[in-house]
Amino acid sequence: MKPVKQRRAPAERPQEILNAALxxxxxxxxxxTRLDDVARRAGLSKAAIYLYFDDKLSLFQGVIRQAITANLMTVETMLAAHRGPVAELLPRILEFMAGRIEDTPMASIAKLVIAESRAFPEIGQFYLKEVIGRGLPLLEGLIARGIKQGEFRKVDPAMTVRSLIGAMLLAGLWRTVFEPIGAEKLDVRAMARHHADLMLHALRPAPGA
Amino acid sequence: MKPVKQRRAPAERPQEILNAALxxxxxxxxxxTRLDDVARRAGLSKAAIYLYFDDKLSLFQGVIRQAITANLMTVETMLAAHRGPVAELLPRILEFMAGRIEDTPMASIAKLVIAESRAFPEIGQFYLKEVIGRGLPLLEGLIARGIKQGEFRKVDPAMTVRSLIGAMLLAGLWRTVFEPIGAEKLDVRAMARHHADLMLHALRPAPGA
DNA sequence: TATAACTAACTTACCAGTCAGTTAGTTGTA
DNA sequence: TACAACTAACTGACTGGTAAGTTAGTTATA
Structure with missing residues (x-):
């Protein structure tokens, strides 16, 4: 007696496959990654994947694309909403990023992009355009605003943003690359707070100004 | 009439293979990476590689091992030699790193390690032990010294070092990941200088202290 | 000529992608 | 309601290409 195979809603199939593939x-x-593995994870046969995706690369692109776009709008609205002093917003942004790094696969995605963008430039270019190309100007504008409002001393906003982000990049890679192979745990949120403190001190206007 | 094949010194063969493989x-x-490609680059047949290396993974490990150890001792002696104020040394260290990023494959190696350490944990562990495990304490000691000498305010040295390194990590990845796929060039040395300036401001003792 | 250095050609294993066939469920008709 | 005709969703088994690793034999030099 065969077990009755309950057929699931096919509308959810692509999403299930994307999750398994991620x-x-x-x-x-x-x-x-073998497509057989993805299939097993999704509870399907490999052939079924080809009903929903053209090939392995399309699937990969779908995974990256979805993971990226899911994380993006939140930051933008967050920044757009805030109107008070930039010095308050900066720690909140870093803490937000820390949360993303600790609680979502964002850092793993970044790692994946780093690892595969030489082989698949479209992936890297997509990330460059959609994440970096949108995120950096946003933060640069924020720094520039802080300078204009007299909260910060005169620094190069573009460079400063890279110093700001660098620490979080390191935290994300630490979690995804080194912790799985035995490195001691890094408290990403604590690091975000500490880094925010450093950055605010770094940006404070000169005492004699 | 065949061209006379001048056989080269076999003692140099492993190094030639390592260079080609890198x-x-x-x-x-x-x-x-196909071993046939490595072989062609080194001017040999694939089979010859197997005279000098056990398998593809050993070759990879050899490449990483060599590239890492080459870059390490320099920093250590550099730090050990210096006896003056830490505030002078910090920018020099960052500039040194910037030089390495711009002029050597160090950043590419780091990227490789990041990309492959899940599949080959030994590689990541080697890097963790030999590069991070030696580099971080060195820098932490430096920050701690700066605090003790009253040059810096009281901060957590471990966290601070991560803020220090993060920016250079970002710079290295920018060069190796994003510039090859069309991102605008980043002046790594300029960024090192700017970051050093930020960090020194961040570490300055409080005005009323 | 002995042997170290080397290679061409081969074997093996793997896996993306395909396809003929199966099963679960729906629709049309009486 | 019954059941035949149909379709969407899916699968097992296969193919073709690729590349790691091996081996039997060749070439250069002491």
Whole structure:
């Protein structure tokens, strides 16, 4: 007697496959991921994947695309909403990022992009355009505003943003690259707070100004 | 009439293979690298590689091992030698790193490690132990010294070092990941200088202290 | 000529992508 | 309501290409 196979809603199939693929790509990278594994994770056969995606690369692009766009709008609205002093917003942004790093696969996605963008430039270009190209100007504007409002001393906003982001990049890579292979745990939120403190001190106008 | 093949000194063969492999791994990653390509680059047949290395992974490890150890002792002696104020040394260290990022494959190696350490934990662990495990304490000691000498305010040295390094990590990844796919050039040395300026301001003792 | 250095050609394993066939469920008709 | 005709969703088994690793034999030099 065969078990009755309950057919699931096919509308959810692409999403189920994307979820399974995200998990697998994060674990084993692009080349190391077998579509059979993705299929097993999603509770399907490999052939079924090809009903929803053209090929392995399309699936990969779908995974990246979705993971990126999911994380994006939140920051933008967050910044747009705030009107008070920039010095208050900066720590909040860093803490927000820390939360994303600790609680979502954002950092794993970034790692994946870093790892595979040489082989698949479209992936890297997409990330460059959609994440970096949108995020950096936003933060640069924020720094510039702080300078104009007299909260910060005169610094190069573009460079400053990179100093701001660098620490969080390091935190994200620490979590996804080194912790899984035995490195001691890094408290990302604590680091975000500490980094915010450093940055605010770094940007304080000169005492004699 | 065949051209006379002048046989080269076999003692140099492992190094030649390592060089060829480094170039190839940097270009195409671990999985994407064919030993036939490495062989052609080194002016040999694939089979000859197996006379000097056990397998592809050993070769990869050899490449990483060599590239890492080459870059390490310099920093250590540099720090050990210096006895003056830490505030002078900090910018020099960042500039040194910037030089390495711009002029050596160090950043590409780091990228490779990031990309492949999930699949080959030994690689990541080696890097963790030999580079991070030696570099971080060195820098932490430096910050701690600056605090003790009254040059810096009281901050957590471990966290501070991560803020210090983060920006250079970002710079290195920018160069190796995003510039090759069309991102605008980043002046790593200028960024090192700017970051040093920020960090020194961030560490300045409170005005009323 | 002995042997170290080397190679061409091969074997093996793997996996993306395909396809003929199956099963679960729906629709049309009486 | 019954059941035949149909379709969407899916699968197992296969193919073709690729590349790691091996081996039997060749070439250069002491």
């Amino acid at each position: 998990a697998q790509f994060v674990e084993t990278g692009f080349a190391g | 170039a190839q791994f940097v270009e195409t990653g671990f999985a994407g």
